[in-house]
Amino acid sequence: MPDWRGVARRRLTPLALDAKREEEIITELAGHLKDLYEDAIRQGKSEVEALQLALSDAADWDELRREIQLAANEEVGMNYRVKTLWFPGACTIVLSGVILRLLQVSSAPAPHVIWPRHDTPLVVYWQWFLCLPLVGAIGAYWSRRAGGKLLERVLAVSFPVLGPMGLPMLILPFMLALQGIVHHSAPLVPAALLLLGWVVIPEAALLLGALPFLRPATAGGRWLAGLGRARSGWRRRSGLYPRGSSA
Amino acid sequence: MNHIINIGSQVKRGSAELAILSVLEDGPLHGYQIAKRIESQTQGLLRFNLASLYPLLYRMENLGWVKGTWERPAGGRRRRYYRLGPAGKRRLVPLREEWGRLFRALNCLAGVTHA
Numbered sequence: 001m002p003d004w005r006g007v008a009r010r011r012l013t014p015l016a017l018d019a020k021r022e023e024e025i026i027t028e029l030a031g032h033l034k035d036l037y038e039d040a041i042r043q044g045k046s047e048v049e050a051l052q053l054a055l056s057d058a059a060d061w062d063e064l065r066r067e068i069q070l071a072a073n074e075e076v077g078m079n080y081r082v083k084t085l086w087f088p089g090a091c092t093i094v095l096s097g098v099i100l101r102l103l104q105v106s107s108a109p110a111p112h113v114i115w116p117r118h119d120t121p122l123v124v125y126w127q128w129f130l131c132l133p134l135v136g137a138i139g140a141y142w143s144r145r146a147g148g149k150l151l152e153r154v155l156a157v158s159f160p161v162l163g164p165m166g167l168p169m170l171i172l173p174f175m176l177a178l179q180g181i182v183h184h185s186a187p188l189v190p191a192a193l194l195l196l197g198w199v200v201i202p203e204a205a206l207l208l209g210a211l212p213f214l215r216p217a218t219a220g221g222r223w224l225a226g227l228g229r230a231r232s233g234w235r236r237r238s239g240l241y242p243r244g245s246s247a
Numbered sequence: 248m249n250h251i252i253n254i255g256s257q258v259k260r261g262s263a264e265l266a267i268l269s270v271l272e273d274g275p276l277h278g279y280q281i282a283k284r285i286e287s288q289t290q291g292l293l294r295f296n297l298a299s300l301y302p303l304l305y306r307m308e309n310l311g312w313v314k315g316t317w318e319r320p321a322g323g324r325r326r327r328y329y330r331l332g333p334a335g336k337r338r339l340v341p342l343r344e345e346w347g348r349l350f351r352a353l354n355c356l357a358g359v360t361h362a
Contacts, residue, residue: 032301
């Protein structure tokens with residue numbers, strides 16, 4: 001007999017609900033899958049056909065998980081965007097800000113300064129860059145756990161760059177244009193270095209950490225937990241049978 | 248040949264709510280029974296799947312329209328049975344009227360008769 005609880009758990013978690021409620025939902029949906037399977041067997045379908053029929057009852061498990069999260073959380077009244085974007089985004093921006101501030105205190109190692117041109121330094125807070133993947137991972141994990149889609153996860157992760165740098169980056173082209181008009185030369189190289197040091201590299205570091213959590217929940221979970229190990233047979237690959245059971 | 252109407256994608260949520268509340272009027276049912284009851288009573292025209300049924304049931308439960316309780320019937324396994332709540336009973340009356348009016352309006356307009 002397929003392990004329907006295992007199937008439901010793998011495909012639906014994390015639901016971002018309290019543990020008891022999550023267990024209830026998994027049990028209930030596993031029961032529904034089992035009923036579908038047993039009905040199909042009674043109707044004379046083969047075991048494989050019955051399995052496929054039961055699993056196809058929810059064509060998109062990610063969508064089902066989001067729908068259940070939304071439905072189950074409606075009573076809380078918290079907005080979907082707040083949970084999936086603003087809270088994780090605020091978390092990443094605060095974390096990255098605190099780390100940067102700690103690195104700026106006098107006892108911390110000085111940032112690395114590169115001089116690509118004699119008059120234009122590129123300040124590289126490499127310690128900060130090293131910490132950013134962790135910040136990105138936390139933000140993406142939080143957003144995904146709350147049911148955030150790919151876009152919300154990426155945006156939540158990008159808050160430390162979009163927040164403090166978003167406004168200056170919007171103003172920058174106008175400043176450059178003004179500079180060009182007044183001094184007949186726009187400081188393109190300093191602007192590009194500023195962009196590189198404070199936007200491009202930090203964003204890349206944040207996204208690098210977020211990468212495992214930008215995948216669909218179950219895949220990311222398996223990857224993280226190291227459960228992506230090879231399993232023999234398509235049934236085991238689909239997680240329908242627990243280890244040790246006979247197919 | 249029956250053209251199955253996939254609830255959730257083609258029929259408004261209101262009709263799905265009406266279907267669930269209507270079948271629960273006869274007594275408590277678990278999720279799978281709700282889906283099968285609706286399918287059989289509509290001769291297979293309306294069909295709920297996992298994705299359309301449970302999110303809606305949880306919403307209706309939050310609204311107090313239905314109440315789910317875990318029960319283990321004799322000789323059966325533990326299941327969550329849903330029954331109409333007081334708010335659901337109150338909601339059923341206007342829902343029926345609204346859909347009755349809608350079908351009458353469609354009938355006047357396009358000769359659509361409801362089953």
